[in-house]
Amino acid sequence: MSPHPRLIEVTARIRARSAATRQRYLQHVAAHHARGVQRAGLGCTNLAHGYAAAPESDKIWLRAQHAPNIGIVSSYNDMLSAHQPLLAFPAWIKEAAREHGATAQFAGGVPAMCDGVTQGQPGMELSLFSRDVIAMSTAVALTHNMFDATLCLGVCDKIVPGLLIGALSFGHLPTIFVPGGPMPSGLSNEAKAKMRQRFAAGEVGPDALLAAEEQSYHSAGTCTFYGTANSNQMLMEIMGLHVPGSAFINPGTPLREALVREAANRVLQITAHGPDYTPIAEVIDERAIVNGIVGLMATGGSTNHTLHLVAIARAAGILIDWSDFDDISAVVPLLARVYPNGKADVNQFHEAGGLGFLIRELLDAGLLHEDVRTVAGGKAGLRAYTRHPVLHEGPDGQHVLAWEDAPATSGNDQIVGTVATPFAANGGLRLLKGNLGRSVIKVSAVKPEHQVVQAPAIVFEDQEDLLAAYKRGELQRDFIAVVRGQGPRANGMPELHSLTPTLTNLQDQGFKVALVTDGRMSGASGKVPAAIHVTPEALAQGPLGRVRDGDVILLDAVAGTLDALVSPQEWDARDLPTLDREAHHHGMGRDLFGGMRHTVTGAEQGAATFGGDW
Template sequence: MSLHPKIHAITERIRQRSAPSRAAYLAGIEAALREGPFRSRLSCGNLAHAFAACGPTDKGRLRGDVTPNLGIITAYNDMLSAHQPFEHYPQQIRDAARELGATAQVAGGVPAMCDGVTQGRGGMELSLFSRDIIAQATAIGLSHDMFDATIHLGVCDKIVPGLLVGALAFGHLPAVFVPAGPMTPGIPNKKKAEVRERYAAGEATRAELLEAESASYHAPGTCTFYGTANSNQVLLEAMGVQLPGASFVNPELPLRGALTRAAAARALEITALGDDFRPLGRLIDERAIVNAVVALMATGGSTNHTIHWIAVARAAGIVLTWDDMDQLSQIVPLLTHVYPNGEADVNRFAAAGGPAFVFRELMDAGLMHDDLPTIAEGGMRAYAQEPRLIDGKVAYVPAVAESADTEVVRPAINPFEAQGGLRLLRGNMGRSLIKLSAVKPQYRHIEAPAVVVDAPQVLNKLHAAGALPQDFVAVVRYQGPRANGMPELHSLAPLLGLLQNQGRRVALVTDGRLSGASGKIPAAIHVTPEAARGGPIARIREGDMIRLDGEAGTLEVLVDAAEWAARSIAPNTAPAGNDLGRNLFAVNRRVVGPADQGAISISCGPARPDGSVWEYDAEYELGHDAAAAAAPHEAKDA
């Protein structure tokens, strides 16, 4: 089927808007390629340092400069369950490369923090900035001019976007992303959430809560809900930079190791030393970015990607906006119900048809570009296939013709909802986002008085004191990128979920983030401009009536316009916390951009001809509709 006209129009608008910066980015790639493989430029001293620790076979191949060398960037640590399997991947990749007459070296490691460990803790204030640190660390690892292609080992929240941004800075090199796969199912996510809510109500002991959490997070592999980590994997496949069907193969299965070896082999095939050169920066174009957003909407993925994929796009010279995402969401149907949008975990999603089924449905409906080049032979259509292990090697079969479980995955002609998982909200408070797919229709509209706090812990104290109104909108401000690094506020979910279960109408409005696991409660998040930049959210006062309508796309404070305009900005009353390393990120907080521009704290994307960095004006929007143009926009940083 031909491409949906609105998908085509949105892609073209992104292409036109991005033309100058994309051209500059591609020109940089061409300049980097002009002199051929980089190892040939190294002096004898440079090269001797680079292969000093290698064995005789690898040293001989690197000395000869005629066989490809893979650079591995790893986010391994054994505290993250999703990254613990990466411990042995470098050796598997080296062995696979040697068997094929090539070499592989670990080029560097990047930090990988776990938001599940830091939720509600001071460490969460480092979380978002870790993405930019990972991008910089990736660039450091690849800066040695030793590599013909790169392999990136990462799964979780900020880690994959950071690896992508760093890899795109070396977009003249092919890049293959390799996941570790999800852990096997534990207790149902719904049961875990129920225990959390009972604990918040004082009806469950800490021992009961720990038992439930341990039964859910119980083994190596990605957490099994469809949060940011698992959304990452689907988006990588949607852009064609991870092997088809690689996302949800459990770590202990033989197919997992076979896919890792196949990824190494494919990376070797697509270097400039062969006849199938596929540099990353050419693969990730406007079509690939649109495909990623379409996949996010169709699967009800993590809200964090409304920030991360703007940064990823800009690293490739592409200007993606919240308006683009909102317009795509309004035409892309919701095809999956995976927790927190349903009760199934990602293992059940994979068994029901998984990404291959979803991608085929989207492409057949004209809702996804199927004409872009990918790391896989066969282009995007290869991603409508599933891997199998046959005689020790990876083979592919077509995706299932019909969903094996229509409570989890549905065809495009019979979706769960006609629109996608996310919606842009506009009003006199600025702009924000809501994850509609996780909120039941009866809770998508609320009008209630504001309870205003500057620290999430205060809300729990108000509840303990019996000081919360029957119905209310919790306004948690000074949680944006500039204020404190934009921590996730998932620790509020058990309390607000408990109150909603009691029949009370509650909602959350914040300039902070929510976890990719958050759902159930209507939440306007990423409010921009943030309070720390003097955004309207800082004018809200206790008891102000707030109207949040997720389906209409509005977020408003019901205050007389003259009074609203005359109000001053309330100061931040949140108590100062212990540093815990946060003092090291003061520069990031000072220079970070707004959430709707990716919350970027580094120079991201191509340089201008004079060496300066491209800047993007949030108000510049080709084809901007009247409502969007009238909405408040944040002033561009100096």
């Protein structure tokens, strides 16, 4: 199937816009590749330092310099459930490498913080910036020039984008991403959300809430809702950076271990030592970025990727903006109902056919670029990702990893749809624009009757002020909450997901409510309409600063507009207030990030703190 005309149009537009920056990026990649095997450029002193602690058997191969050496970069820590399973992975990878006459070294670790732990806390104001810290940490890990390929071990919100940005700065190296997988299903996400609403309404106490949360977040693995972490795994799959079918296999299973070992086997096959050299710079091209946007729309994925995909693309010399997302969203149907866009969790999505089924549906409809390079290699292109991994018992009783075609039909048509019978005719993210700036909104979980809200504004400059007003009983009415001073320059652009239960309660009581903010909401943005990432942000002289209490605002997700219904003369005459963010710049490590706040770009430019100007 030839690609859809809209995909061809948007891809051509991106390619033309990016011609100069992409060319400079690829020139840098080619120059590094021309230097040959990485360790060959090191002097004897450098080289001896590089493997002094290695086992003697590995030193033989490392000294010879003609066998591949894999660099492992990991976000392991044992506090956070998603990262705890990564502890075992390096040993498996090293064993697999040795079986092929190669070596692997743990190149470095990157920080991994959890938005679920820091939600509503000062630490959340470091969360977005941690992506760029992770990118720089990845570069530091790889800069020793000891490696012929990279395995990136990571799962959650900022970790995978940061690892990918860092890996792209070493674009000549083949790179495969190795996920940990979701925890088994516990208390349903819907039941958890209901308990949060009841707690916000004062109907239950903290003991009941904690018990529900512990039943939901109960073991090692990623959270089971379809937020940023699991959207990351979808992206790595649909952009061709996973061993096919790796995304949603639970940790602690034989299949997960087999896939980790296969990642080591596969990355050794695509180094410059072999005939199928596949540097990451050739995997992440304009078509792969468009495929990522398609996957985001088809699954109702995380709003955070309207930032991360922009920054990832820029790291590869590719320039995209929210208009590209919007144009693709218009032609890509919604094919997944996974919480918060439905009742199912990612385990149920996987069991119903998952990404293999969904990718095949999109390919057969011409809604993905099929002829892309992937780490799976061969001539199959993206079609390789329409197969599921399985373990068979070999003749010697050992498990043998194999792949089978995704099921011919959806295992549950309430969770996984088809292009012929989608859950919605277009994608889950839309662009809003008007006199309040440019913004994105996730509508895949918002009922049609809530997608257009016109109501007076109530202005807040901290999320705590909104919650306090609710507790005082001041919000029992129609209103649009304008929470400003939450952009990347102001305070690191924290998620405001802790507002969700409160706003949902008000909407459930029959009030017309919405949120407009230059901050983020969450990968778990839900059923309350939220115009987020408003750009320019208020601290950068953005128009949110002109809004006053009582201004009537129209948020129209159908027409794609976001306007304060104020006369142009009055609007232009208003002064922009001076926002005092000083209290958000100190304590809990925030003092260390002042430089990032000063240099960060706007949300539509990826909220990045370094340029990637090739």
